[in-house]
Amino acid sequence: MATIKDVAKRAGVSNSVVSRAFNNYPDISEKTRQKIFDVAKELNYTPNIVAKNLSSKKQKTIGLIASGIFTENTKDTISFEVLKGVYTGAQEKEYELSIFLIDSLKQEQKSYTQFCRDRKIGGIILQGIRTDDRYFKELMNTDIPCVMVDVVSDIENRLIGSVTSDNYGASKKVAKHLLEHNHRKIAVVAGTRETYVNSERFKGTKKAFEEFGLELSDEDVMYGEFAEEKAYYLTKTYLEYKQPTAFICYSDLMAYGVMRAVKEKGLRIPEDVSITGFDDLLISNFTQPRLTTVRQDFFEMGKQSALLLQQMMESKEGKKLVYVENEFMERDSVRYCNEKQRKDEYSNGQTEYSNDYIT
Amino acid sequence: MATIKDVAKRAGVSNSVVSRAFNNYPDISEKTRQKIFDVAKELNYTPNIVAKNLSSKKQKTIGLIASGIFTENTKDTISFEVLKGVYTGAQEKEYELSIFLIDSLKQEQKSYTQFCRDRKIGGIILQGIRTDDRYFKELMNTDIPCVMVDVVSDIENRLIGSVTSDNYGASKKVAKHLLEHNHRKIAVVAGTRETYVNSERFKGTKKAFEEFGLELSDEDVMYGEFAEEKAYYLTKTYLEYKQPTAFICYSDLMAYGVMRAVKEKGLRIPEDVSITGFDDLLISNFTQPRLTTVRQDFFEMGKQSALLLQQMMESKEGKKLVYVENEFMERDSVRYCNEKQRKDEYSNGQTEYSNDYIT
């Protein structure tokens, strides 16, 4: 493989000139520049990225740290979409990308900071990590630029950005949709309490209730930790003493769990119970019934993260917030709530409508 | 960040001793080794991978080149599973992983070989790439060890391995399953003709027919190129002049296309037509009806690829073939073919059974 030396020798110049030519320095005569590129092409030379990375001051590689890829539900391919987006964004500006997938099952976690230092990573994108993680905290004490996906932090004095979507607005829309469909007995299956997206979505729900002059009761809010099984069990229990006409779920995954529990109870969706999700995973278009939810463009979020990070790395400027569009997807899991259903007291059991439809 | 020098100085030894200690060379006294590790821990030192990579003869990074991630059907998350597997396998033996995702839509392809050289990649895993690709051919003319997923090549004199599953056996099992369920009017929606897995699966199908004293007619074999839409259109056309009682599809994606075409024709699955797939994608458990198919463990295939590649890189030994288990998943898209259906001539239209069930 040709090295910079070979090109230099063949072009009759010194290494440094070749280096400058390849890095678009202006202080090179057009003639030699051309000569160098000609020779390079002839020798099929491209700079070695490893050596470049080692010697250069400039940071041209970014990292993606993603958690929950291994342990989580395989139905969840969000991380993959983010990864594709980040890759695309990095590619666009010719940054190298190094990925770090965290397997939360394994004990031997590694320091994010270490990960960056060891690879000369100049900036990092964080996806699905917990802000109470010790390695996250450690990272926050460094000066490595960070972009977080779906987390907006209040950390000051630090190069940190966020990419997310309008969780508040979308969530409000979902709740209003249900409210407008005459639902009043609504249960909320929220995610993880301390989480940014959860609190945004919760605000949205509450706001919608408010606008209808209603209040959301604590006992109708469950915390499913964004997990299908957890949501399933919570719903099972909930249904033993209450029967809402609708469930608002803060993730599709949880909606699947709720659907299962609801069906097992012998209730029909959406005839007896309406259900909404959030995310629009692949499967949501294939569930029975198809899930009404909020589509998030995770690919775009990944891409924007990479772009934002690169910009931060180059300009050394701080705190940016980028929003990516989301979209309310009205499908088949929500139906108008009739007066009878609406007036029925919460009961310990099934409504008369549903007895025949156990699936 | 602490460098090797800092450790050396603090431990009162030279750089090379520290280097050796960290690379587990035996020629170091237990005492100094211990001393070095102590100091390293104290200084929070870990070797810089970039520098290591540059200076070392040993190749400790592998690459994954995957195609079709961007352009293909988003229902297909196979590449992602492979990626996770490769990552896990690399991680296990402390290899670095560099990924190269090919966007076939973009014109500006890059040389695989270049990709490897530029990053000092010592071995490469290929997934979803075409063997008639010019860059693939170029790569084959180098001495870079390769492992291919789901491609078994006949290239000689070269460090090359393959990881796949028993496509022949699984495919045979599928066909026999249909045959045993009394189906005789069977159409095959094959994939891409020149492809390894396609030919293996085809052999399996033929073998099963043979064992039943039957022969597969050319006119009942379509080539859907593993694409949902292609399969959909082929099936639409096919159904205009023939009505099989079963479709064997060489991928789930194509099965979805076939299902759609079949339903649009007003035929019921599996009452009128049985359908089988191959791969067991996420959605196949949620289609209507749930798809009978062959589950492939793509994660394991990715992992085994990484392991095999590493072994090849270390031992310089050649041509290995690793099989990963697959599993026949009997679900709801296949049903026993009754005598009436079986005897019906291929007709230009629907059977009498299905007229009422247009969905």
Place this chain on the structure above:
DNA sequence: CTGTTAGCGCCTTCAA
């Protein structure tokens, strides 16, 4: 067992 020396391939002052 340990230190010395010379790179790996490139970038980056500093002088010319």
Place this chain on the structure above:
DNA sequence: TTGAAGGCGCTAACAG
């Protein structure tokens, strides 16, 4: 506009 020299952080002979 160019060249020389030093260095990025580490490994790898080769002495000792």
